[in-house]
Amino acid sequence: MRTRSAIFRGAKQPISVEETILQDPQAGEVLVRVAATGACHSDYHAVDGRNEAPMIPPLVMGHEGAGVVEGIGAGVTDFAEGDHIVFAIRPMCGKCKYCSTNRPNLCNGIGNEPGRMRDGSTRFTTPEGETLYHGLATFSERTVVPEWSLVKVPNDVPIERLASIGCAVVTGVGAVVNTAQVTEGATVAVWGCGGVGLNVIQGAVIAGASRIIAVDVDDKKFSFASDFGATDTIDASKLNAVEEIITMTNGGTDYTFEVIGNPQTTRAAFEATCPGGTACMVGVPPEGGEVTIPMRPLFFDRRLIGTSAGTGRPRVDFPWFIELYKQGRLKLDELQSRFRPLDEINEAFEDMLSGEVARTIVRP
Numbered sequence: 001m002r003t004r005s006a007i008f009r010g011a012k013q014p015i016s017v018e019e020t021i022l023q024d025p026q027a028g029e030v031l032v033r034v035a036a037t038g039a040c041h042s043d044y045h046a047v048d049g050r051n052e053a054p055m056i057p058p059l060v061m062g063h064e065g066a067g068v069v070e071g072i073g074a075g076v077t078d079f080a081e082g083d084h085i086v087f088a089i090r091p092m093c094g095k096c097k098y099c100s101t102n103r104p105n106l107c108n109g110i111g112n113e114p115g116r117m118r119d120g121s122t123r124f125t126t127p128e129g130e131t132l133y134h135g136l137a138t139f140s141e142r143t144v145v146p147e148w149s150l151v152k153v154p155n156d157v158p159i160e161r162l163a164s165i166g167c168a169v170v171t172g173v174g175a176v177v178n179t180a181q182v183t184e185g186a187t188v189a190v191w192g193c194g195g196v197g198l199n200v201i202q203g204a205v206i207a208g209a210s211r212i213i214a215v216d217v218d219d220k221k222f223s224f225a226s227d228f229g230a231t232d233t234i235d236a237s238k239l240n241a242v243e244e245i246i247t248m249t250n251g252g253t254d255y256t257f258e259v260i261g262n263p264q265t266t267r268a269a270f271e272a273t274c275p276g277g278t279a280c281m282v283g284v285p286p287e288g289g290e291v292t293i294p295m296r297p298l299f300f301d302r303r304l305i306g307t308s309a310g311t312g313r314p315r316v317d318f319p320w321f322i323e324l325y326k327q328g329r330l331k332l333d334e335l336q337s338r339f340r341p342l343d344e345i346n347e348a349f350e351d352m353l354s355g356e357v358a359r360t361i362v363r364p
């Protein structure tokens with residue numbers, strides 16, 4: 001069928017929105033009409049050339065979204081036409097070591113090459129027959145994905161409200177609750193208040209943190225941070241955030257989260273923990289990036305840990321998030337600052353870079 005998709009054709013050039021040809025879903029695959037999809041920084045890392053490796057052009061972009069099932073391939077029994085779904089950024093084979101031990105975020109049982117389906121082919125081409133690579137390909141009116149990349153969600157919540165659950169929400173809230181396991185009453189500091197950082201902040205609220213300190217260099221982001229539950233803010237363009245946090249908390253916070261993917265701020269996050277504290281790197285690291293930390297503080301029971309996709313268990317966590325949202329305990333509406341059509345995908349990323357939005361949501 002003919003559809004329209006946003007295609008990455010190489011770093012430092014605009015994403016182009018083009019007519020594409022989408023094949024029918026094969027065995028174990030599902031055709032989805034994308035209702036809403038978030039402009040997430042991890043796609044932009046390819047566009048600006050910082051981290052191009054996983055993105056082989058020409059590639060249909062997008063990995064965070066929600067939609068409605070329009071067709072199923074042979075053997076699909078968990079999904080039917082009309083079902084509402086949320087895309088999970090990591091697939092879940094259900095059989096590998098990680099899927100079998102409650103760590104499906106680390107699933108290694110699929111064995112597909114980046115940008116291709118398991119059989120090595122792709123489902124998208126241009127009308128001229130050019131192969132288009134893709135993962136979830138949510139920056140498209142329609143997409144075809146393996147069933148193990150989808151989570152069925154209740155039909156009684158507006159589907160576009162769930163657009164960011166599969167990436168920003170699970171990565172942020174999951175880092176706090178699943179990975180670092182922040183305890184009630186703990187103190188928390190967060191570097192970076194973009195879409196994921198705001199979800200780290202609301203994750204800390206859900207976990208019962210006593211004090212949540214938001215650090216950024218863009219003061220436009222602090223009103224979002226406060227709305228999502230930050231108790232204090234530090235403008236790191238004007239102040240030394242580590243010194244400020246150590247002074248404010250009498251020795252450092254119990255948990256810190258780095259949501260930028262930068263060696264300096266990862267080190268700063270480690271240095272701002274108290275003895276026994278945990279620093280968690282949430283941001284996507286640059287290709288070949290390295291971080292150094294001082295050994296003496298490490299000696300005092302501190303931990304520096306990583307988190308991938310919020311150590312999320314999509315089929316457990318997504319329904320939980322939706323339940324919290326229905327009860328007013330998880331902010332999703334507030335995350336959606338602006339809506340744009342697919343043709344304005346480049347503008348959606350400009351919104352993100354401007355710091356004026358929590359998230360721009362594209363409605364293909």
Ligand SMILES: [Zn+2]
Nearest residue numbers: 040042064167
């Ligand atoms: Zn993302």
Ligand SMILES: [Zn+2]
Nearest residue numbers: 093096099107
């Ligand atoms: Zn697996």
